[in-house]
Amino acid sequence: xxxxxxxxxxxxxxxxxxxxxxxxxxxxxxxxxxxxxxxxxxxxxxxxxxxxxxxxxxxxxxxxxxxxxxxxxxxxxxxxxxxxxxxxxxxxxxxxxxxxxxxxxxxxxxxxxxxxxxxxxxxxxxxxxxxxxxxxxxxxxxxxxxxxxxxxxxxxxxxxxxxxxxxxxxxxxxxxxxxxxxxxxxxxxxxxxxxxxxxxxxxxxxxxxxxxxxxxxxxxxxxxxxxxxxxxxxxxxxxxxxxxxxxxxxxxxxxxxxxxxxxxxxxxxxxxxxxxxxxxxxxxxxxxxxxxxxxxxxxxxxxxxxxxxxxxxxxxxxxxxxxxxxxxxxxxxxxxxxxxxxxxxxxxxxxxxxxxxxxxxxxxxxxxxxxxxxxxxxxxxxxxxxxxxxxxxxxxxxxxxxxxxxxxxxxxxxxxxxxxxxxxxxxxxxxxxxxxxxxxxxxxxxxxxxx
Numbered sequence: 001x002x003x004x005x006x007x008x009x010x011x012x013x014x015x016x017x018x019x020x021x022x023x024x025x026x027x028x029x030x031x032x033x034x035x036x037x038x039x040x041x042x043x044x045x046x047x048x049x050x051x052x053x054x055x056x057x058x059x060x061x062x063x064x065x066x067x068x069x070x071x072x073x074x075x076x077x078x079x080x081x082x083x084x085x086x087x088x089x090x091x092x093x094x095x096x097x098x099x100x101x102x103x104x105x106x107x108x109x110x111x112x113x114x115x116x117x118x119x120x121x122x123x124x125x126x127x128x129x130x131x132x133x134x135x136x137x138x139x140x141x142x143x144x145x146x147x148x149x150x151x152x153x154x155x156x157x158x159x160x161x162x163x164x165x166x167x168x169x170x171x172x173x174x175x176x177x178x179x180x181x182x183x184x185x186x187x188x189x190x191x192x193x194x195x196x197x198x199x200x201x202x203x204x205x206x207x208x209x210x211x212x213x214x215x216x217x218x219x220x221x222x223x224x225x226x227x228x229x230x231x232x233x234x235x236x237x238x239x240x241x242x243x244x245x246x247x248x249x250x251x252x253x254x255x256x257x258x259x260x261x262x263x264x265x266x267x268x269x270x271x272x273x274x275x276x277x278x279x280x281x282x283x284x285x286x287x288x289x290x291x292x293x294x295x296x297x298x299x300x301x302x303x304x305x306x307x308x309x310x311x312x313x314x315x316x317x318x319x320x321x322x323x324x325x326x327x328x329x330x331x332x333x334x335x336x337x338x339x340x341x342x343x344x345x346x347x348x349x350x351x352x353x354x355x356x357x358x359x360x361x362x363x364x365x366x367x368x369x370x371x372x373x374x375x376x377x378x379x380x381x382x383x384x385x386x387x388x389x390x391x392x393x394x395x396x397x398x399x400x401x402x403x404x405x406x407x408x409x410x411x412x413x414x415x416x417x418x419x420x421x422x423x424x425x426x427x428x429x430x431x432x433x434x435x436x437x438x439x440x441x442x443x444x445x446x447x448x449x450x451x
Contacts, residue, residue, distance in 0.1 A: 001051055001055060002058070018087055025415070025418045025419065026415075028091075028092055030418055034410070044116055044120060047116065057094065061109070062124065063092050063093040075106040084100065113396055118396065122316075125291075128406035131406075132409075136285065142366065142367040143283050143325050144374065145330075146377075148277050149276060150259050150262045150278070151385050152259055161214050162191050164217040165187050165220055168220035177227045179223050180223055187213060191213070193209035194206045263276070263299070278386075281306045282377070283314050284369070289373065291405055293314035294310075294401070323339075326364060329344060344364075381400075382400075
């Protein structure tokens with residue numbers, strides 16, 4: 001059930017409100033007064049039932065998601081630590097007086113993300129673009145792809161087979177099944193034997209341990225299939241069998257049991273040959289640096305094939321397709337999408353005049369600005385590793401990272417404008433005081449001459 005707005009503008013005569021206590025030139029304070037909170041109330045109110053226990057206010061939950069993205073905080077860190085210590089967070093959440101305690105449980109953020117889904121997260125991104133005004137409606141954009149890694153361990157066959165063995169034993173204990181043998185102590189020793197398996201003196205022992213782990217995992221799966229009292233684990237056992245059956249050259253491998261959607265991506269980096277997660281695409285305005293498109297993909301598709309979906313998302317967020325989209329040489333084969341010209345670095349055409357050559361060169365040079373923006377998304381807004389579950393979690397985490405970047409950029413603009421206005425007012429006030437003092441001085445000097 002949707003909750004009623006508990007925040008009130010009525011002043012407390014015993015203690016001043018947060019609006020009076022806080023610095024009105026602080027960037028988060030300014031952002032709170034700039035965001036149209038009624039927009040989120042109207043968009044998300046239809047997702048709540050009219051019966052049942054009242055939920056937390058929509059503004060509170062949306063503000064927590066935005067704060068999490070801006071300051072790169074986890075759910076627990078935001079709710080349990082930062083909220084009570086930071087009064088600006090509470091003012092941003094819609095409270096008028098200082099609060100003692102947590103605004104909600106950390107798990108409530110999980111439920112709220114599931115409630116609004118990808119469409120709701122895109123509405124948060126859309127609002128962050130609209131707040132930038134003309135800067136968010138630039139007709140020239142840059143597009144690039146990156147990898148959003150998943151929070152999984154580096155996958156090896158030995159690790160996966162050990163986890164399968166442990167999970168089979170766990171399922172057997174849960175269902176009251178007596179296995180022929182659990183191999184708990186044996187698998188621990190075999191995993192240790194696989195360490196440093198490329199050393200010449202350990203290759204033979206490590207390879208034997210890997211084969212033994214695979215045999216034990218298959219044996220436990222078959223024993224469990226025979227003895228399970230009911231068939232409630234078909235999907236889980238099928239996943240285990242797929243891991244056992246996959247080889248060196250198998251396509252669409254499983255790299256994690258709890259995140260089977262993860263796939264391997266090779267971007268040609270010198271420091272990291274392979275990354276395990278999902279491919280993500282970013283659309284950035286060339287002249288103003290506002291992110292107007294961000295999405296992830298469930299498959300490791302060719303970069304050129306990502307353009308159609310990400311530009312479609314950009315048009316839905318901004319209202320129209322851009323005129324040009326500048327990309328790198330990895331997007332070969334695509335020249336135009338829905339009226340958007342795709343610009344790639346290439347040799348100038350013979351029919352191009354000097355102006356056209358200079359224009360293409362300018363677009364391609366400006367495209368390089370998207371690389372540090374991707375770095376900021378990863379380091380400053382939690383896109384370097386995704387801790388949310390499933391492909392839906394991939395999409396939500398990356399879009400919220402883009403929203404956090406836009407809101408943080410807007411905070412810097414608002415702070416500059418606030419200090420500029422403050423300096424102008426201060427200059428005007430000092431000027432008035434100077435004129436007033438000068439007039440008083442002139443009057444007193446006239447009086448002295450009179451007497």
